[in-house]
Amino acid sequence: MLDPRYVREHEAEVRKALENCKSKVDLSLYLDLERRRRDLTISVDKRKERLNKASEEMGRMKKEGQDISAYQAKLKELSDEIKQMDNEIAAVEKDFRDIELQVCNLPDASVPVGGEDKNQEVRKVGEPKKFDFKPKSHDELGAALGILDFEKAAKVSGARFFTLWGLGAKLERALINFMLDQHTQNGYQEIVVPHLVNYQSMEMSGQFPKFIEQAFAMKEDNYYLIPTAEVSLANLHRGETLPTGSLPKKYMAYTPCYRREAGTYGKDTKGLIRLHQFNKVEMFQFVEPEKSMAALDELVNSAGNILSLLGLPYRVVVLATGDKSFSSVKTFDLEVWVPSQNTYREISSCSNCTDFQARRGGIKFKREGGGKPELVHTLNGSGLAVGRTWLAILENYQQADGSVVIPEVLRPYMGGLDVIRPVK
RNA sequence: GGAGAGGUGGCAGAGUGGUCGAAUGCGUCUGACUCGAAAUCAGAUUUACGGGCAACCGUAACGGGGGUUCGAAUCCCUCCCUCUCCGCCA
Numbered sequence: 001m002l003d004p005r006y007v008r009e010h011e012a013e014v015r016k017a018l019e020n021c022k023s024k025v026d027l028s029l030y031l032d033l034e035r036r037r038r039d040l041t042i043s044v045d046k047r048k049e050r051l052n053k054a055s056e057e058m059g060r061m062k063k064e065g066q067d068i069s070a071y072q073a074k075l076k077e078l079s080d081e082i083k084q085m086d087n088e089i090a091a092v093e094k095d096f097r098d099i100e101l102q103v104c105n106l107p108d109a110s111v112p113v114g115g116e117d118k119n120q121e122v123r124k125v126g127e128p129k130k131f132d133f134k135p136k137s138h139d140e141l142g143a144a145l146g147i148l149d150f151e152k153a154a155k156v157s158g159a160r161f162f163t164l165w166g167l168g169a170k171l172e173r174a175l176i177n178f179m180l181d182q183h184t185q186n187g188y189q190e191i192v193v194p195h196l197v198n199y200q201s202m203e204m205s206g207q208f209p210k211f212i213e214q215a216f217a218m219k220e221d222n223y224y225l226i227p228t229a230e231v232s233l234a235n236l237h238r239g240e241t242l243p244t245g246s247l248p249k250k251y252m253a254y255t256p257c258y259r260r261e262a263g264t265y266g267k268d269t270k271g272l273i274r275l276h277q278f279n280k281v282e283m284f285q286f287v288e289p290e291k292s293m294a295a296l297d298e299l300v301n302s303a304g305n306i307l308s309l310l311g312l313p314y315r316v317v318v319l320a321t322g323d324k325s326f327s328s329v330k331t332f333d334l335e336v337w338v339p340s341q342n343t344y345r346e347i348s349s350c351s352n353c354t355d356f357q358a359r360r361g362g363i364k365f366k367r368e369g370g371g372k373p374e375l376v377h378t379l380n381g382s383g384l385a386v387g388r389t390w391l392a393i394l395e396n397y398q399q400a401d402g403s404v405v406i407p408e409v410l411r412p413y414m415g416g417l418d419v420i421r422p423v424k
Numbered sequence: 425g426g427a428g429a430g431g432u433g434g435c436a437g438a439g440u441g442g443u444c445g446a447a448u449g450c451g452u453c454u455g456a457c458u459c460g461a462a463a464u465c466a467g468a469u470u471u472a473c474g475g476g477c478a479a480c481c482g483u484a485a486c487g488g489g490g491g492u493u494c495g496a497a498u499c500c501c502u503c504c505c506u507c508u509c510c511g512c513c514a
Contacts, residue, residue: 038473038474041473041474041483042474042475042482042483044483045473045474045475045482045483045484046482046483048482048483048484049482049483051494051495052482052483052495054494054495055442055494055495056442056443056495057494058442058494058495059441059442059443059494059495060442060443062442063442068494071494072493072494073494074494075494075495076493076494078494079493079494079495198504241434241471243434372471373471
């Protein structure tokens with residue numbers, strides 16, 4: 001959510017920014033509703049003042065034993081008029097809020113303008129490995145190694161689910177533990193969070209109402225399965241004013257992520273790239289406004305650190321205005337090298353949401369020198385998507401014989417195992 | 425799932441239809457006293473929105489929403505949450 005006053009006072013700038021984000025929101029309607037809300041409020045407030053004064057007077061008169069029935073009828077009229085106006089305001093407010101929730105966060109000035117094709121590579125880390133044989137895809141490798149099975153998952157659930165077996169499952173668990181341990185060293189506090197959340201939480205983090213069709217819903221109980229731990233982490237301090245000195249707060253959580261992936265039929269149908277359920281380690285920060293851009297860099301570095309330690313080639317991309325996420329002003333994607341596809345694929349997304357989520361959730365903090373509480377800035381970043389890391393390891397560390405070498409940093413987490421070999 | 429209790433300011437805790445944005449205590453801040461501190465005394469201490477250059481003024485908020493009333497923290501309905509006991513359960 002944007003600050004309505006800011007929007008009002010910077011109409012041209014906001015209009016341009018929304019255009020750059022390919023937003024379909026009708027800004028004129030937004031401003032019109034905001035104006036009407038204000039006008040109505042002003043006139044109803046005047047009537048309320050009159051009613052309040054009169055009611056106070058009635059109390060005094062009654063105490064003195066005077067007959068007040070004559071005034072009651074008159075005030076009833078005023079009271080009814082106020083009620084009617086309040087209803088009108090409520091209707092306007094609802095319309096305003098509906099549109100307000102559709103407005104995305106405005107992109108930072110440093111973000112390239114345009115669609116996906118305007119995304120810019122910031123840097124490359126590591127060189128894609130040259131194979132002296134044709135590298136296999138991870139689903140091929142995984143099946144041959146007996147550690148990955150989609151058919152079993154399809155039987156249990158359906159399309160876009162997976163099962164991992166034996167060392168494959170252990171590798172997944174090793175990755176999760178490795179990531180959490182690394183981030184702990186960077187000052188992130190590990191938290192176990194709910195996977196089922198209420199509507200308000202989904203709205204606060206920016207999933208709802210715009211992306212409601214992408215969420216799995218428990219209709220009987222009004223719960224939603226989180227599409228990312230960001231939702232749970234972002235809402236931990238909803239409605240709170242954080243005391244002086246409590247920022248930054250750096251949290252992380254490992255959770256499965258549940259996504260309907262509506263409208264992606266036929267996309268990435270093979271392998272672990274796009275699933276209804278996948279594991280992820282998520283990082284989240286609450287910071288002072290002036291520190292959020294530095295925090296974004298830190299987030300990217302923490303995510304990149306995992307890839308570097310695992311020896312996986314990757315690149316960092318800054319997303320263009322039309323491709324950045326809804327709640328963010330600036331998003332960096334980390335993309336890992338996937339040999340079988342001969343390309344880089346997203347494995348982490350790090351965003352600075354500035355005060356967009358904080359305004360929706362009412363999350364403030366108090367500064368050192370006193371003063372009014374201000375909205376915090378929030379940031380999120382994957383650190384990393386575990387399934388995609390798993391597949392990147394299989395593909396990048398595959399040998400000609402179909403075996404997969406375990407990256408050195410993971411071996412302690414794998415009971416010292418250095419290579420996964422095909423079952424004879 | 426059944427029975428009961430409760431949700432009030434940063435915290436504790438009064439208030440059961442009228443001057444209550446809300447007693448009191450604690451905390452915090454400012455001033456006085458002091459070489460300094462403690463203690464003591466005096467004062468201050470919510471947020472959001474709107475109007476105004478400003479001083480300031482208005483409106484709203486006592487878990488959320490709705491209702492009754494001239495007037496609701498207080499009465500009614502409903503939802504949510506917390507706690508206690510019973511049952512069930514990893």
